[in-house]
Amino acid sequence: xxxxxxxxxxxxxxxxxxxxxxxxxxxxxxxxxxxxxxxxxxxxxxxxxxxxxxxxxxxxxxxxxxxxxxxxxxxxxxxxxxxxxxxxxxxxxxxxxxxxxxxxxxxxxxxxxxxxxxxxxxxxxxxxxxxxxxxxxxxxxxxxxxxxxxxxxxxxxxxxxxxxxxxxxxxxxxxxxxxxxxxxxxxxxxxxxxxxxxxxxxxxxxxxxxxxxxxxxxxxxxxxxxxxxxxxxxxxxxxxxxxxxxxxxxxxxxxxxxxxxxxxxxxx
Amino acid sequence: xxxxxxxxxxxxxxxxxxxxxxxxxxxxxxxxxxxxxxxxxxxxxxxxxxxxxxxxxxxxxxxxxxxxxxxxxxxxxxxxxxxxxxxxxxxxxxxxxxxxxxxxxxxxxxxxxxxxxxxxxxxxxxxxxxxxxxxxxxxxxxxxxxxxxxxxxxxxxxxxxxxxxxxxxxxxxxxxxxxxxxxxxxxxxxxxxxxxxxxxxxxxxxxxxxxxxxxxxxxxxxxxxxxxxxxxxxxxxxxxxxxxxxxxxxxxxxxxxxxxxxxxxxxx
Numbered sequence: 001x002x003x004x005x006x007x008x009x010x011x012x013x014x015x016x017x018x019x020x021x022x023x024x025x026x027x028x029x030x031x032x033x034x035x036x037x038x039x040x041x042x043x044x045x046x047x048x049x050x051x052x053x054x055x056x057x058x059x060x061x062x063x064x065x066x067x068x069x070x071x072x073x074x075x076x077x078x079x080x081x082x083x084x085x086x087x088x089x090x091x092x093x094x095x096x097x098x099x100x101x102x103x104x105x106x107x108x109x110x111x112x113x114x115x116x117x118x119x120x121x122x123x124x125x126x127x128x129x130x131x132x133x134x135x136x137x138x139x140x141x142x143x144x145x146x147x148x149x150x151x152x153x154x155x156x157x158x159x160x161x162x163x164x165x166x167x168x169x170x171x172x173x174x175x176x177x178x179x180x181x182x183x184x185x186x187x188x189x190x191x192x193x194x195x196x197x198x199x200x201x202x203x204x205x206x207x208x209x210x211x212x213x214x215x216x217x218x219x220x221x222x223x224x225x226x227x228x229x230x231x232x233x234x235x236x237x238x239x240x241x242x243x244x245x246x247x248x249x250x251x252x253x254x255x256x257x258x259x260x261x262x263x264x265x266x267x268x
Numbered sequence: 269x270x271x272x273x274x275x276x277x278x279x280x281x282x283x284x285x286x287x288x289x290x291x292x293x294x295x296x297x298x299x300x301x302x303x304x305x306x307x308x309x310x311x312x313x314x315x316x317x318x319x320x321x322x323x324x325x326x327x328x329x330x331x332x333x334x335x336x337x338x339x340x341x342x343x344x345x346x347x348x349x350x351x352x353x354x355x356x357x358x359x360x361x362x363x364x365x366x367x368x369x370x371x372x373x374x375x376x377x378x379x380x381x382x383x384x385x386x387x388x389x390x391x392x393x394x395x396x397x398x399x400x401x402x403x404x405x406x407x408x409x410x411x412x413x414x415x416x417x418x419x420x421x422x423x424x425x426x427x428x429x430x431x432x433x434x435x436x437x438x439x440x441x442x443x444x445x446x447x448x449x450x451x452x453x454x455x456x457x458x459x460x461x462x463x464x465x466x467x468x469x470x471x472x473x474x475x476x477x478x479x480x481x482x483x484x485x486x487x488x489x490x491x492x493x494x495x496x497x498x499x500x501x502x503x504x505x506x507x508x509x510x511x512x513x514x515x516x517x518x519x520x521x522x523x524x525x526x527x528x529x530x531x532x533x534x535x536x
């Protein structure tokens with residue numbers, strides 16, 4: 001199995017797993033973004049993932065390529081956060097390799113990344129100095145000589161996906177270990193998702209709904225783990241309120257990629 | 269979008285569509301074969317589909333390659349019937365091209381096809397002279413100088429997928445036209461599936477459960493179309509009885525491939 005195969009399997013397994021409170025899964029769509037959109041992106045990202053495997057192009061180019069290839073359907077952004085993690089993991093081969101890759105990114109990577117960001121409809125904080133919708137942001141990047149690593153360092157405070165670049169893919173690693181701690185692959189994705197959801201405030205929820213809601217979700221997820229809250233009802237409650245832990249989903253996807261490479265069996 | 273992309277999108281859209289009475293879909297698994305197995309096969313068949321697109325190898329080799337690449341999970345056969353239709357359609361570019369390709373198949377194609385067949389657990393009729401489980405079948409093919417087209421001609425009586433090779437992909441064409449007759453992509457797959465299910469006895473059901481059951485399914489599907497039977501309950505009834513119209517699913521998948529190539533929009 002190639003790295004591109006593994007990345008696509010990880011994308012597929014992540015989105016299908018059910019019940020995964022608040023997120024698109026095989027039983028839930030969002031109005032604009034459906035299961036099929038996630039799976040179409042999984043298929044259509046193939047050549048960008050293969051380029052990453054062959055080391056063709058810098059990280060910024062590869063993320064831009066993946067975004068452009070998956071921007072062709074009506075479902076909007078599906079995997080921007082996932083590509084931020086997957087592309088260096090594929091290029092580097094493993095977590096130590098990815099850490100080396102991200103530390104070597106350049107100002108050009110940052111500029112290409114902002115170009116990719118501009119093609120998505122990903123939520124940004126309103127008071128963000130380096131707002132991706134601001135045409136001046138690229139000048140700002142050049143003037144400050146910020147590499148893509150610097151951008152992630154700058155974003156890490158408010159974004160747990162960016163934080164992975166800075167902290168050695170710590171949650172990705174934890175997720176991969178958790179996946180492998182479950183008996184059999186079937187329930188492992190949901191179990192790992194709930195493990196992270198009950199211990200980490202999701203920064204995508206924070207950006208969209210504020211810190212209090214993110215903390216409440218974490219608390220309720222802990223109640224699910226403790227057996228005092230029903231997971232299917234909790235799932236529906238989040239879906240109805242439009243609260244989706246999208247950043248934890250991105251990290252689980254990266255964890256799946258690592259676990260598959262370490263021999264984890266998804267279909268037992 | 270490449271032909272391989274289109275084939276993979278067709279595979280994904282077919283298996284996800286719900287409710288699709290009796291078959292695996294986003295809301296139903298079979299005990300041994302789950303949604304994820306179908307989607308993993310969709311991903312892992314990529315390189316065989318690309319080879320078909322580049323015209324690398326004969327039809328028999330390409331079908332064997334696709335079967336071998338997708339035989340790596342525990343879900344058993346997922347797409348054997350689909351590959352019998354997709355591979356010539358990809359190689360030939362369209363239905364007339366596929367008709368030319370299948371008419372030019374050789375005895376070697378037939379031998380390779382039997383090798384592929386032997387690697388699946390596809391149901392065969394017990395009194396079939398050319399039983400794929402019989403090691404003498406290959407000698408028989410050689411002796412009779414049967415090409416793969418001849419094998420399909422021989423099987424056409426009892427197998428609606430084989431029949432497509434003989435009749436100019438007639439049901440594939442009808443399915444593609446039906447898909448394009450619906451407003452928007454969302455309900456079109458289910459609508460087309462029900463259109464075929466209510467007018468054609470599924471030969472996979474006939475092989476497994478006999479002709480009477482297949483006729484009863486067709487009659488009940490017609491009642492669904494007429495609004496006197498509930499589709500979700502009918503779906504559950506078939507799932508519970510292990511009655512899956514697998515051959516119609518294969519044909520719908522080929523229809524999706526053709527419709528996508530003719531500009532049909534799946535995500536509107």
